[in-house]
Amino acid sequence: xxxxxxxxxxxxxxxxxxxxxxxxxxxxxxxxxxxxxxxxxxxxxxxxxxxxxxxxxxxxxxxxxxxxxxxxxxxxxxxxxxxxxxxxxxxxxxxxxxxxxxxxxxxxxxxxxxxxxxxxxxxxxxxxxxxxxxxxxxxxxxxxxxxxxxxxxxxxxxxxxxxxxxxxxxxxxxxxxxxxxxxxxxxxxxxxxxxxxxxxxxxxxxxxxxxxxxxxxxxxxxxxxxxxxxxxxxxxxxxxxxxxxxxxxxxxxxxxxxxxxxxxx
Numbered sequence: 538x539x540x541x542x543x544x545x546x547x548x549x550x551x552x553x554x555x556x557x558x559x560x561x562x563x564x565x566x567x568x569x570x571x572x573x574x575x576x577x578x579x580x581x582x583x584x585x586x587x588x589x590x591x592x593x594x595x596x597x598x599x600x601x602x603x604x605x606x607x608x609x610x611x612x613x614x615x616x617x618x619x620x621x622x623x624x625x626x627x628x629x630x631x632x633x634x635x636x637x638x639x640x641x642x643x644x645x646x647x648x649x650x651x652x653x654x655x656x657x658x659x660x661x662x663x664x665x666x667x668x669x670x671x672x673x674x675x676x677x678x679x680x681x682x683x684x685x686x687x688x689x690x691x692x693x694x695x696x697x698x699x700x701x702x703x704x705x706x707x708x709x710x711x712x713x714x715x716x717x718x719x720x721x722x723x724x725x726x727x728x729x730x731x732x733x734x735x736x737x738x739x740x741x742x743x744x745x746x747x748x749x750x751x752x753x754x755x756x757x758x759x760x761x762x763x764x765x766x767x768x769x770x771x772x773x774x775x776x777x778x779x780x781x782x783x784x785x786x787x788x789x790x791x792x793x794x795x796x797x798x799x800x801x802x
Contacts, residue, residue, distance in 0.1 A: 549704065568757035572644065573751035580744035584635070587737040593623065594733050598726045603681040605723075617711050620726075625706035631697040638663045643770050645683040652676040664764075671760050685746050692739055696732070703729060 552704040597620055604613045707725055710718050 540742070542692060556662075562655065563758060563761050566761060569648065569754040570751065570758065573747060573754055576747045577744065577751060579637070581746055583740045584737070584744055587632075587733065587740050590627070591730070591737055594730045597623075598723075599737065601722060602725055605719055614712070617707070620729075621704065621708055621711075624700060624707060624729075627763040628697060628700050628704060631693060631700055635690065635697060637715070638686065638693045641686045642683070642690055645679065645686045647677070648685050649679040652679045663670040668764055671764075675753075675757055679732055682750055683748075684752075688776060689739075689743055689746075696736060699732060703732070703776065 539540050597616070601613075602614055604616060652672070652675045654670070656676050659672045659738060707722075710722055710725075
């Protein structure tokens with residue numbers, strides 16, 4: 538085998554181990570980052586909304602106590618209707634958030650399957666230890682994100698059920714202003730305050746989780762770009778033969794070498 542053929546064979550072997558370009562993976566990374574940003578914007582809006590809801594419920598508690606002390610049952614009836622509308626709106630909001638949580642579970646499951654496939658492919662192609670370690674880390678991150686999203690979905694469903702129970706109990710007290718019914722109203726309002734505080738903590742935690750996912754997806758994009766650059770050598774490396782015939786490289790080197798200046802006569 539000539540030196541030229543040997544070099545070409547070596548380059549082919551390196552290209553085979555390097556695997557195909559990771560442009561498809563980079564496109565998926567960019568899509569994930571775009572979705573992460575959308576989810577963060579939605580999380581910020583939900584945190585602000587939950588803070589406002591907590592303030593509103595605390596105002597309901599204050600109004601209830603004032604109206605009870607004044608025995609103003611007409612205004613108490615208005616408060617009943619207002620709180621009932623609020624609870625209905627919360628149920629609708631929780632239903633929407635549960636749908637979003639379910640969509641995040643589907644997305645995370647897809648990312649986990651893709652990450653598992655990349656880890657297997659990297660191992661089969663014999664990629665370097667650092668590349669395979671990155672793939673395994675990405676897979677661990679995606680599995681953790683999937684677990685978190687499934688937990689969030691369960692929490693949303695439980696919160697929706699609790700809110701439905703609160704609404705039913707509250708509506709059952711309409712028009713009843715005896716002492717036991719008033720005590721029950723006060724207890725329900727306190728329970729609503731606790732629920733709103735839980736919602737705020739949950740949405741704040743989801744915001745932090747989505748921020749972490751954005752950092753991880755940005756890191757994956759950087760790694761894929763670095764691996765793609767490393768897998769593609771320079772188009773004309775210094776060690777590549779540039780002569781037309783296999784054995785003419787040495788002659789070309791000699792002819793191309795710089796000559797020392799002639800000795801001064």
